[in-house]
Amino acid sequence: MAAEGSTKAVVVALGANLGIAATKFMAFLLTGSSAMLAESIHSVADSGNQGLLLLGGRRAKRDATAAHPFGYGRERYIYAFLVAIVLFSVGGLFALYEAWHKISDPHPIEEWRWVPIAVLGVAIVLESMAMRTAIKESNAVRGKAGWVEFIRRSKSPELPVILLEDAGALLGLVFALIGVGLTLITGDGVYDGLGTAAIGLLLVAIAVVLAVEMKSLLVGESATEEHVRRIERAIAGTEDIDSVIHMRTMHLGPDELLVAAKVAVDGEDDAVRVTRAIDAAEARVRREVPIATLIYIEPDLMRSRQTADGTAVPTADE
The missing domain is CATH 3.30.70.1350 (Cation efflux protein, cytoplasmic domain)
Incomplete structure (x- = not known):
């Protein structure tokens, strides 16, 4: 039952992120906003991460062999660790690079000025729906544990990963909305760069948390x-x-x-x-x-x- 809930949360998040990524890329092409580019890459990275989680879950179901007598269950942890690497590099470091580039050479958003606001609003709604599904599926298995304890103690990697990714996506959208909004109001592109930097730092922090938790599971954790x-x-x-x-x-x-x-x-x-x-x-x-x-x-x-x-x-x- 827990595995089914994890898969459902991953599939819902994957569908939402594919649609959001395409919309954000369109907004970036129209406006040249670095925050929109960072958010586009973030959504692409999240989509790839959800694909990795689904692949890990599929490969973990293989039967034990003479070479692997205890089976392949830990492959789910390996692929979840890869998620942390992708989130750190493709998401976080790329956003920080874009932020540095935009702050070094700031320029206002001159064409299709309010397109990013509309796109970010739609993205927030879609991410909220994905987050709602992740919370619902997590509530079915976390019992009386708090959210921090659930993420730290859960032996199933998919739900904590999706929860952190969705929370990071929502916060990232808020940062992008603030940065783009201030740029539109003031005409100063530095705010767009600062919003992008906040997104990058957020993704790096989430990636580090995921890496630490997945490392513990890979080393081998005891029963609850x-x-x-x-x-x-x-x-x-x-x-x-x-x-x-x-x-x-x-x-x-x-x-x-x-x-x-x-x-x-x-x-x-x-x-x-x-x-x-x-x-x-x-x-x-x-x-x-x-x-x-x-x-x-x-x-x-x-x-x-x-x-x-x-x-x-x-x-x-x-």
Whole structure:
């Protein structure tokens, strides 16, 4: 369900950005506004980014192979990281270059003066519609988490990327509107350049945030605290398993979780009984956390060691 929502948000954003990019380019050709050019390239970059997200989602669905036994789920993170690179270079750095060029040699908007205002107004409406879809789909999965926490903790890259891109697009349009508007009012093209610079700095900042979050996912993040608690409770509550000695989890993809646990069993139990207990524990974990697709449970005997005050503390061999 979450994957379907992510795809819907990406497709809606892609359609909106393609239409907006064409309109902005037309306005740039008519007026020569650097802010309109920066916004045009921004929309093109966003469209390419959404294409990358769709491609990453498609490639991540491939079955595991002998060379990649844990599957290709992390390809979604790789393509989302590429989005950050594109946004930084094609969007942010290009806008900053255009800003420097326009501020160094400012000139007013003399022809088709009010076309940029109309185009930016239409673009704001379309981006707001795309943003509304992204918010709606995100609300379906973020639960009680705040927006900052959702973007930082989400294991699915598409929705945070689209949210940040859409928010950046709306703010960028506002900056462009202010810069173009002041240029039209005063006749000073420097304001157009300053609006373009604000767009560039905004895109660079968003790209850095995305890169940091996607890097964390690529390195490998553990399950959420809620999932960890549910997994531990499911294992520890299994008959013939005394306790969870320690456990490690890692996301192989947004909807694929690796669980490795060492559990304490009674030394008097035979192999058949221990095996049945492990099978039961795995089944309980999958019921509690369906995305736990790979589960490895190692049995061990609980021992005790003496502390300095003579207290017995349970322990186990690593």
